[in-house]
Each structure stands twice: as structure tokens, then as C-alpha cells.
Amino acid sequence: xxxxxxxxxxxxxxxxxxxxxxxxxxxxxxIFLLSQIGTETAWGRKTKLVAQPYFWPIVSLSGMTFFxxxxxxxxxxxxxxxxxxxxxxxxxxxxxxxxxFLVYVWLVPVMGYLPATLxxxxxxxxxxxxxxKKMLLTAAxxxxxxxxxxxxxxxxxxxxxxxxxxLPDFMRSFMMINF
Amino acid sequence: xxxxxxxxxxxWRWDVLxxxxxxxxxxxIIGAIPGVGAAxxxxxxxxxxxxxxxxxxxxxxxxxxxxxxxxxxxxxVLINTPGTxxxxxxxxxxxxxxxxxxxxxxxxxxxxxxxxxxxxSVVCLILLAPVLxxxxxxxxSREIFLAALLGIVLVVLxxxxxxFAAGMLVCLGIFLNTVGLDPTTYTKRYTFEQTWLASxxxxxxxxxxxxxxxxxxxxxxxxxxxxxxKPLSGGLFQGLKELWLYKRVASAAASFGVLMGMIPGVGEFxxxxxxxxxxxxxxxxxxxFGKGAPEGLVASEAANNAVPGAAMIPLLALGIPGExxxxxxxxxxxxxxxxxxxxxxxxxxxxxxxxYIALLLLNIMVxxxxxxxxxxxxxxxxxxxRFLGVVILTLSFVGVYSLRNSMTDCAIAAGFGVFGLILKxxxxxxxxxxxxxxxxxxxxxxxxxxxxxxxxxxxxxxxxIAAIIFGLIVLVIALHVRSVIKEYRAAKTAHTxxxxxx
Numbered sequence: 105x106x107x108x109x110x111x112x113x114x115x116x117x118x119x120x121x122x123x124x125x126x127x128x129x130x131x132x133x134x135i136f137l138l139s140q141i142g143t144e145t146a147w148g149r150k151t152k153l154v155a156q157p158y159f160w161p162i163v164s165l166s167g168m169t170f171f172x173x174x175x176x177x178x179x180x181x182x183x184x185x186x187x188x189x190x191x192x193x194x195x196x197x198x199x200x201x202x203x204x205f206l207v208y209v210w211l212v213p214v215m216g217y218l219p220a221t222l223x224x225x226x227x228x229x230x231x232x233x234x235x236x237k238k239m240l241l242t243a244a245x246x247x248x249x250x251x252x253x254x255x256x257x258x259x260x261x262x263x264x265x266x267x268x269x270x271l272p273d274f275m276r277s278f279m280m281i282n283f
Numbered sequence: 284x285x286x287x288x289x290x291x292x293x294x295w296r297w298d299v300l301x302x303x304x305x306x307x308x309x310x311x312i313i314g315a316i317p318g319v320g321a322a323x324x325x326x327x328x329x330x331x332x333x334x335x336x337x338x339x340x341x342x343x344x345x346x347x348x349x350x351x352x353x354x355x356x357x358x359x360v361l362i363n364t365p366g367t368x369x370x371x372x373x374x375x376x377x378x379x380x381x382x383x384x385x386x387x388x389x390x391x392x393x394x395x396x397x398x399x400x401x402x403x404s405v406v407c408l409i410l411l412a413p414v415l416x417x418x419x420x421x422x423x424s425r426e427i428f429l430a431a432l433l434g435i436v437l438v439v440l441x442x443x444x445x446x447f448a449a450g451m452l453v454c455l456g457i458f459l460n461t462v463g464l465d466p467t468t469y470t471k472r473y474t475f476e477q478t479w480l481a482s483x484x485x486x487x488x489x490x491x492x493x494x495x496x497x498x499x500x501x502x503x504x505x506x507x508x509x510x511x512x513k514p515l516s517g518g519l520f521q522g523l524k525e526l527w528l529y530k531r532v533a534s535a536a537a538s539f540g541v542l543m544g545m546i547p548g549v550g551e552f553x554x555x556x557x558x559x560x561x562x563x564x565x566x567x568x569x570x571x572f573g574k575g576a577p578e579g580l581v582a583s584e585a586a587n588n589a590v591p592g593a594a595m596i597p598l599l600a601l602g603i604p605g606e607x608x609x610x611x612x613x614x615x616x617x618x619x620x621x622x623x624x625x626x627x628x629x630x631x632x633x634x635x636x637x638x639y640i641a642l643l644l645l646n647i648m649v650x651x652x653x654x655x656x657x658x659x660x661x662x663x664x665x666x667x668x669r670f671l672g673v674v675i676l677t678l679s680f681v682g683v684y685s686l687r688n689s690m691t692d693c694a695i696a697a698g699f700g701v702f703g704l705i706l707k708x709x710x711x712x713x714x715x716x717x718x719x720x721x722x723x724x725x726x727x728x729x730x731x732x733x734x735x736x737x738x739x740x741x742x743x744x745x746x747x748i749a750a751i752i753f754g755l756i757v758l759v760i761a762l763h764v765r766s767v768i769k770e771y772r773a774a775k776t777a778h779t780x781x782x783x784x785x
Contacts, residue, residue: 117443120709130451137473154734157465159726162470164457164719169448178447191708198500198704202697203498205676209684209693225677230505232669239670245381246674248680249702258331262687 119182124192127179131172138165141268216265218283256282289633306346307645311432321351324492327682337619350649356393369551370581379575391522400585401646402543403537419625424733429752431722434547437746456719492699495679502672509667536582538587547605551587558586606715610721
């Protein structure tokens with residue numbers, strides 16, 4: 105028994121809430137990817153082993169699976185900290201901000217970079233609990249500064265908004281180029 | 284002399300100097316804000332520099348890279364929160380000094396130690412340049428492959444207590460790099476018949492997701508914090524004089540920083556740990572360490588600031604990044620049509636010298652800025668963390684979308700953002716994924732090209748440098764296995780003793 109216990113101790117590590125869930129999902133994902141090696145990579149005839157298209161995927165996925173199994177063992181052998189579901193909830197709550205981000209990405213080519221940013225930043229700041237005028241105006245101000253820096257000054261590649269087409273002639277090209 | 288003049292000519296332009304100034308000052312401010320860090324800033328700004336001239340874009344990002352750790356010491360010393368992860372050890376002695384009313388002294392000493400570390404590493408870089416220029420051409424495909432493999436092994440083993448996690452994440456990085464079209468046969472690999480996977484995963488998109496978006500999500504989801512700091516009164520020059528008292532510790536720490544920085548995959552944490560341990564062991568008052576020992580503060584700051592300069596050595600000479608920031612700097616070089624590697628030392632020595640001078644200048648600029656503007660930076664630290672999350676999320680858009688104007692890239696980055704958030708919550712390392720992607724790509728190309736001249740397996744290490752690197756790989760693994768066996772034996776003895784007592 106002492107032998108078994110000291111073996112177990114080799115795998116033990118500091119474990120956080122949700123560690124086991126991550127270890128199981130990562131291991132299952134690695135095994136799934138490794139099982140697809142035949143269909144998702146090609147085998148070249150008269151090609152050296154290291155030049156085969158499957159060589160690096162098989163090396164990396166074998167390593168991934170090997171370490172994922174060891175990580176999983178470490179997870180089940182380490183002392184558990186309660187609160188798995190709470191932690192899963194925390195991870196899932198991130199999806200709300202993924203949605204905020206993707207809606208912003210979708211809005212920029214439609215509304216234009218400046219209007220989309222001027223709406224997005226104060227709105228998200230409001231959602232984060234900042235209700236006083238000062239913070240909302242600061243958010244809008246920072247949004248304006250970001251657009252000014254990246255689009256007007258550094259000229260990064262961000263398309264002009266579709267809505268800019270409806271602007272009066274004297275403003276249209278100015279807005280398209282700078283904002 | 285001709286090379287030096289060429290280098291000065293490259294740098295002596297108003298736009299380059301302005302970029303260096305903005306990068307240095309911006310790096311300090313970014314480093315001072317807990318939860319942002321140089322990785323986030325470089326990831327966001329990298330695509331924005333595409334439109335700039337290569338040398339302008341490079342100096343801007345180099346400024347951020349080299350100066351963020353200076354700023355990171357401010358919240359570490361004053362509010363016990365490291366601005367960047369590598370300033371964590373600074374809190375051990377910096378904050379207790381602040382608690383006993385010596386905040387100004389601690390900060391001044393931290394700046395001086397950082398300055399010493401930064402200058403020391405650049406001087407080493409300059410002194411090593413002729414040696415590197417001599418050795419670098421002897422690095423062929425197999426030597427570069429083995430050096431990259433050594434980097435992979437070291438990055439896994441350097442994560443003590445998390446070796447399995449680091450191993451699976453570095454392999455994930457290597458795998459991510461293989462997705463898309465095979466570079467020689469152009470056959471599809473792991474695309475699952477999805478067109479959006481055919482071009483593979485762009486390193487910048489993954490970096491932005493894992494560093495910037497994950498940090499934004501984390502800040503938005505965590506309780507709001509607004510650190511409170513009191514303004515400092517008096518000058519900050521005294522540390523420059525006081526550092527002289529700790530010259531032995533500062534020199535040893537900077538040397539550790541240079542040595543560890545040069546080895547791919549090791550980086551600041553090991554350098555700090557070694558220099559802190561050395562400072563404590565050689566101190567007349569080791570019991571003061573962790574309670575406000577100035578030597579501890581000097582050891583930590585001199586070591587971490589010596590790393591960026593030294594980490595440029597394998598990056599410039601071999602094209603091998605040692606940690607996440609140098610991996611990003613590698614993409615910065617590629618984007619700006621500068622290919623690091625032996626050819627760079629042979630053909631563009633003036634460019635390399637220009638980078639050294641830029642690093643020297645940025646250390647001086649940062650030191651001057653810090654000595655006069657610390658109270659201004661203290662106001663920036665007080666930005667509420669959730670508000671900072673809103674700003675990072677908005678800025679991340681520029682980084683991802685301006686690459687190819689692709690909604691798919693943004694969705695992929697958001698996916699990696701959630702993955703990065705989970706890793707951060709579980710205290711698992713993110714850096715191995717990035718290094719796996721970069722070093723995996725290098726290994727794939729170099730192994731293929733080197734095998735053309737290899738008939739038997741032993742031919743691979745028949746050249747002296749290849750044999751030395753291979754020997755190092757075997758030695759590093761053997762040392763790790765030895766330490767695991769020791770741990771196992773110690774655990775077994777402890778259990779037997781406990782059993783006997785019971």
C-alpha cells in the first residue's frame with residue numbers, strides 16, 4: 105500500500121474547481137482527433153516518413169493524448185475542491201461577452217466603425233454596472249479616441265460602414281476614409 | 284564602424300524615434316495596469332503596424348516589449364498587485380517596504396534595478412554579437428530543428444508541478460499549426476471539409492484570443508476593483524545611489540536573467556527564482572526576505588528586466604523564440620519582412636546593431652519618464668477593472684478584424700478567448716500553446732529539409748553543434764527524471780515512516 109500511495113503522490117498537484125471537467129473534455133477531444141488521423145490526413149506514396157502529411161499531426165496528437173491521460177490521472181488523484189458547477193457556470197457566462205463582441209464585429213461594416221464603437225462602449229459599460237454620466241461619457245470618449253487612433257491616424261484596414269452611403273455628399277468620403 | 288553608422292542612420296529618423304518614445308512610454312503605462320500586460324498590447328497593436336514602415340512598426344512594438352516590466356513594478360510595490368505576471372516576486376519585498384512607509388525608496392530601487400538589468404543585458408547582447416555572427420552560420424536545418432526541440436522540452440519541464448498540462452498544451456499548439464494545407468504536398472489536414480479551416484489557424488488570431496480576449500472576458504466576469512494609491516512625494520533618484528550597495532546582488536541577478544533569457548523556453552520566472560534564492564542565501568539577513576528586504580527587490584527586478592534583451596539572442600540568431608512575447612516578436616519580424624536567423628547576422632548586421640541601440644535608448648527613455656511621471660501613472664492604475672475589460676474587448680476588435688476583415692477570424696479568436704479564460708481560471712499555462720505553434724512550424728520545415736542529407740539516424744547528430752544540442756536535450760530530460768525518482772523515493776520513505784508510527 106505505501107507503494108501505491110507514493111505513486112499516487114507523484115501525480116498529485118494543485119487542483120482548482122472544474123479541473124476534472126476540463127481534463128475529461130480535453131482527453132476525449134484528443135482521443136477523438138487521434139481517431140480521425142486516417143480520414144483527416146493523406147498518406148503519400150514514395151514519401152519519407154517525416155515528410156508524410158500525417159507525420160506531425162500524429163506526433164502532436166499522440167503527445168497530446170499521452171499528456172492528457174496523465175493530466176486526467178493527476179486530476180482524479182488530487183484533492184477535490186467543491187464548486188464544479190459554479191465554475192462551469194462562470195465559464196458559460198463568458199458566452200454573453202462573446203455574443204457582445206460578435207454583434208459589435210457584425211455591426212461595424214454595417215453602421216461604420218465610429219457609430220458602432222460609440223454605441224458599443226457606453227452600452228457595455230452600462231451593462232457592467234456603470235450608471236453615472238461621467239463613466240458613460242468616458243466610455244464614449246475612449247471609443248472615439250480608439251477610432252481616431254486606429255482608423256484616422258494609423259489607417260488600419262477596417263471597411264467603411266454601409267450606412268455611410270446615405271450621408272450627404274460633402275460628408276460621405278470624409279467619413280469613409282477617416283471613421 | 285561602417286555597421287555602427289549604418290545602424291545610426293537607420294534609427295536617426297523622426298518617425299522611428301517617435302515610435303520608440305510612444306512604445307516605451309506606452310509600454311510602461313500598459314505594464315503598470317494590472318490585467319493588461321505587454322502580450323495583450325503587442326497582440327492588439329501588431330496588425331495596426333502593418334501599415335507602418337518595418338523599422339517604425341518594429342521599434343514601436345520593441346518599445347512596448349522592453350518597457351512593460353518597468354511599469355509592472357509600480358502596482359507590485361504600491362498595492363501588492365503585480366502589473367505583469369513577471370513582477371509577482373517584486374510584491375514579496377516591495378509591498379512590505381511600502382507598508383512600513385518606504386514606498387518611494389522601494390519604487391526608486393525597483394526602477395534602478397530594472398534599469399541596471401536592462402542595460403546589462405543589452406551590453407551582453409552587444410558583446411556577444413561577434414561570437415553569434417561567427418557561430419550562427421554553423422546552424423543548419425538539423426541544428427535549428429534540435430534547438431527548437433530543446434525549446435519545446437524546456438518549456439514543458441520549466442512548468443514544475445504542471446508538466447502534464449504544459450505537455451498537452453504544447454502538443455495542442457503543434458497540432459494547431461498543422462491544421463490546414465500541408466506545406467509541401469498541399470493536401471488537407473484536419474479541415475473536416477470546412478472551408479474556414481483550410482487556411483489553418485493564424486498565430487495572431489490565436490494570440491489575440493488567448494491573451495487579449497481571454498483577459499477581457501476575465502475582467503468583465505470578475506468583481507469590479509479600483510485600486511487606491513496615494514501620490515508619492517519627493518524624488519526617485521536615491522535608488523540609483525542605493526543600488527551601488529547591492530551591486531553584487533544586482534550583477535548576479537542580471538547575469539541569471541541574461542543566461543536564462545538566452546535559453547529558449549525558460550524565461551523570467553526561472554531567472555527570478557534563481558537570483559532571489561541566490562540573494563537570500565548570500566544575504567547577512569536572510570530572515571528579512573519576504574518582509575521587505577531591498578536585496579530581494581533588487582534581485583527580482585534586475586533579473587526580470589535582463590531577460591528581454593537576452594531573449595533576443597536566440598530569436599535573432601536562430602529565429603527561435605524563448606517565450607510568448609518573443610514568439611509574438613517573431614511574427615512582428617516576419618510581418619515586417621525581416622527573417623531572423625543565421626542569414627540576418629551575415630547580411631544585415633547594421634539592422635541588428637540598430638535594434639541594440641534602440642533597446643539601449645528605450646531603457647534610458649523609460650528611466651527618465653519614470654523618474655518624473657510616476658504620480659501620473661498612479662492615476663492610470665486606478666481604472667476600474669471591469670471598465671478596463673470593456674476597453675480591451677473594444678481594442679481586441681481592431682487587432683483581429685483588421686487582419687483580413689474576417690468575421691470568422693473574430694469568431695475563432697473569441698473561441699480561443701473562452702479557452703484562454705478557462706486555462707487562466709484553472710491556473711494552467713497559456714504560453715506553451717503559442718510556443719508549440721511557433722516552434723512546431725519551425726520543426727516541421729527544418730526536419731523535412733534536414734532529412735535530405737541524413738541516411739542513417741546517427742547522421743543527424745554527426746556535426747558538433749547538433750551533437751551538443753542533442754546531448755543537452757538528453758541531459759535535461761535525464762535530470763528531470765532523476766528529480767521525479769527522488770520525489771518518489773521521498774514520498775515512499777514518508778509513507779513508510781508514517782506507517783511505522785501508526
